[in-house]
Amino acid sequence: MAQPAPVLAEGLARIQKDIDAAFDALLPVPQDSRARLYEAMRYAAIGGGKRLRPLLLVSVAELYGVDRHIAVRCGAAVEAIHVYSLIHDDLPCMDDDDLRHSKPTLHKAYDEATAVLAGDAFQAFAFEVLSDPATIGDPFARAELVQVLACASGANGMVGGQMIDIVAEGGGFDLPMVARLQQLKTGALLAASVEMGAVLGKLAPEGRTHLRAYARDIGLAFQIADDLLDHEGDQDKAGKALRKDAEANKQTFVSLLGPDRAREQARLLVEQAVDHLRQHGPEADLLRALARYIVERDH
Amino acid sequence: MAQPAPVLAEGLARIQKDIDAAFDALLPVPQDSRARLYEAMRYAAIGGGKRLRPLLLVSVAELYGVDRHIAVRCGAAVEAIHVYSLIHDDLPCMDDDDLRHSKPTLHKAYDEATAVLAGDAFQAFAFEVLSDPATIGDPFARAELVQVLACASGANGMVGGQMIDIVAEGGGFDLPMVARLQQLKTGALLAASVEMGAVLGKLAPEGRTHLRAYARDIGLAFQIADDLLDHEGDQDKAGKALRKDAEANKQTFVSLLGPDRAREQARLLVEQAVDHLRQHGPEADLLRALARYIVERDH
Numbered sequence: 001m002a003q004p005a006p007v008l009a010e011g012l013a014r015i016q017k018d019i020d021a022a023f024d025a026l027l028p029v030p031q032d033s034r035a036r037l038y039e040a041m042r043y044a045a046i047g048g049g050k051r052l053r054p055l056l057l058v059s060v061a062e063l064y065g066v067d068r069h070i071a072v073r074c075g076a077a078v079e080a081i082h083v084y085s086l087i088h089d090d091l092p093c094m095d096d097d098d099l100r101h102s103k104p105t106l107h108k109a110y111d112e113a114t115a116v117l118a119g120d121a122f123q124a125f126a127f128e129v130l131s132d133p134a135t136i137g138d139p140f141a142r143a144e145l146v147q148v149l150a151c152a153s154g155a156n157g158m159v160g161g162q163m164i165d166i167v168a169e170g171g172g173f174d175l176p177m178v179a180r181l182q183q184l185k186t187g188a189l190l191a192a193s194v195e196m197g198a199v200l201g202k203l204a205p206e207g208r209t210h211l212r213a214y215a216r217d218i219g220l221a222f223q224i225a226d227d228l229l230d231h232e233g234d235q236d237k238a239g240k241a242l243r244k245d246a247e248a249n250k251q252t253f254v255s256l257l258g259p260d261r262a263r264e265q266a267r268l269l270v271e272q273a274v275d276h277l278r279q280h281g282p283e284a285d286l287l288r289a290l291a292r293y294i295v296e297r298d299h
Numbered sequence: 300m301a302q303p304a305p306v307l308a309e310g311l312a313r314i315q316k317d318i319d320a321a322f323d324a325l326l327p328v329p330q331d332s333r334a335r336l337y338e339a340m341r342y343a344a345i346g347g348g349k350r351l352r353p354l355l356l357v358s359v360a361e362l363y364g365v366d367r368h369i370a371v372r373c374g375a376a377v378e379a380i381h382v383y384s385l386i387h388d389d390l391p392c393m394d395d396d397d398l399r400h401s402k403p404t405l406h407k408a409y410d411e412a413t414a415v416l417a418g419d420a421f422q423a424f425a426f427e428v429l430s431d432p433a434t435i436g437d438p439f440a441r442a443e444l445v446q447v448l449a450c451a452s453g454a455n456g457m458v459g460g461q462m463i464d465i466v467a468e469g470g471g472f473d474l475p476m477v478a479r480l481q482q483l484k485t486g487a488l489l490a491a492s493v494e495m496g497a498v499l500g501k502l503a504p505e506g507r508t509h510l511r512a513y514a515r516d517i518g519l520a521f522q523i524a525d526d527l528l529d530h531e532g533d534q535d536k537a538g539k540a541l542r543k544d545a546e547a548n549k550q551t552f553v554s555l556l557g558p559d560r561a562r563e564q565a566r567l568l569v570e571q572a573v574d575h576l577r578q579h580g581p582e583a584d585l586l587r588a589l590a591r592y593i594v595e596r597d598h
Contacts, residue, residue, distance in 0.1 A: 124453030154423030
């Protein structure tokens with residue numbers, strides 16, 4: 001099954017529209033030489049991507065009745081971090097990719113310098129939006145949102161995971177090391193999305209345990225599914241180059257477990273993630289469907 | 300005169316020691332494959348640079364009796380943004396520089412991918428430090444510090460200025476355009492340093508007018524002085540490649556005004572900056588000396 005459940009299909013369509021609208025509103029092209037930078041940012045950010053991170057954030061926030069407009073702006077901040085990481089990841093000195101969301105990568109469509117700067121600007125943008133009183137009035141929430149996202153993004157989170165990923169190309173990683181790599185590289189930002197929804201929902205840290213467990217499980221499942229897609233997916237549907245792990249001689253969940261056990265592991269993680277939501281009623285159906293979709297998607 | 304005044308020499312030596320100590324404490328090398336990232340960050344950040352931005356921040360904060368430890372941590376955040384911008388600026392696809400602070404640039408000492416990631420991690424680090432309750436207890440101040448620094452760093456600040464700078468290599472810029480470029484590229488972060496000192500000092504925005512005027516004037520003077528150093532400075536003392544503006548056929552204050560008028564303009568701006576501090580007594584002598592040093596330094 002590759003089609004998302006109706007509740008999820010609707011949620012995805014809605015968040016994609018909302019995030020595109022947020023970027024459009026927050027990145028007006030100025031009438032000076034910075035125009036090129038803003039156009040590049042819009043090229044990279046608008047009209048592409050599944051917006052899973054904003055959907056996680058908004059869906060958790062909605063469990064606690066948070067105003068959607070606030071949650072969407074915070075979702076745009078998380079997505080800005082994701083977008084910047086893709087722009088920089090695609091650079092010639094990194095993964096050297098030509099294709100992203102079925103169109104030329106930013107450094108191909110513009111140039112490398114513009115891609116470096118657009119990525120840098122997106123990171124600042126994320127923290128500018130989160131710390132803006134126009135996003136959320138409560139200064140404590142603003143500071144905590146920044147703290148959660150900055151910790152998840154930096155050397156102790158996503159960027160640290162990318163560094164390990166580069167070191168991993170030499171091979172010789174075992175399963176705990178691959179899990180640690182992915183926990184940082186992909187898991188940290190997914191977990192931050194869930195956590196930021198909980199911050200907006202004014203949940204005390206001790207009330208967030210089940211959501212953190214949900215986030216941890218779907219983060220790992222997400223990466224196993226990604227490894228499976230890289231291994232056996234359809235390049236046209238993915239809109240990017242595949243089979244890169246094997247080419248780079250990189251250990252992945254699939255190379256270490258084999259595709260069947262990896263798939264089984266991902267399914268178990270998803271069931272576990274769904275179980276963590278048992279205290280919630282139908283209002284958490286979107287989060288449940290999202291967990292299932294993560295392992296069933298075909299791109 | 301190239302030697303800083305005694306009050307400034309002491310202030311520079313002290314802030315350099317404090318910022319090195321802050322980076323050392325905040326960037327312990329982990330016992331995993333992220334070690335390479337942290338080592339690269341330490342290579343770029345510790346033991347180099349004049350630390351003018353932290354000195355501005357700390358000196359303004361001291362006018363209002365702010366605890367030095369708090370101000371130094373915020374100074375390390377501003378310096379992290381400056382360091383990341385230098386790392387990315389030096390990349391082959393940007394300025395392609397081999398030398399920084401008299402040692403190989405980060406991508407030369409490590410590699411390009413590590414340099415991209417170290418820069419990215421430094422930007423996250425800045426916002427992680429500012430939003431950390433361990434830096435400052437008041438959440439309103441934390442959120443405002445992030446807001447000031449993020450706005451000054453991104454597409455509407457430093458990164459926007461770097462984009463204009465690249466476009467400017469085609470030539471054809473007039474004086475107002477060069478001033479605008481520099482206001483964003485260099486001025487925004489210097490102004491943010493002063494503003495963050497005022498935030499820590501709990502100054503209401505209407506009480507910051509004279510400090511903002513001071514920051515604007517020294518920012519412009521700083522860039523004119525930089526253009527003069529690029530034009531006629533000593534490459535060994537600078538610890539980086541010079542004469543790059545002329546090679547790139549780039550309009551600068553010096554190419555547009557000539558070196559004599561540019562020098563005169565910088566001096567006028569410094570006198571104006573010092574005059575903005577007239578409401579302060581001897582406690583602002585370091586800020587006055589810093590303004591003068593900006594145009595008199597030889598590197």
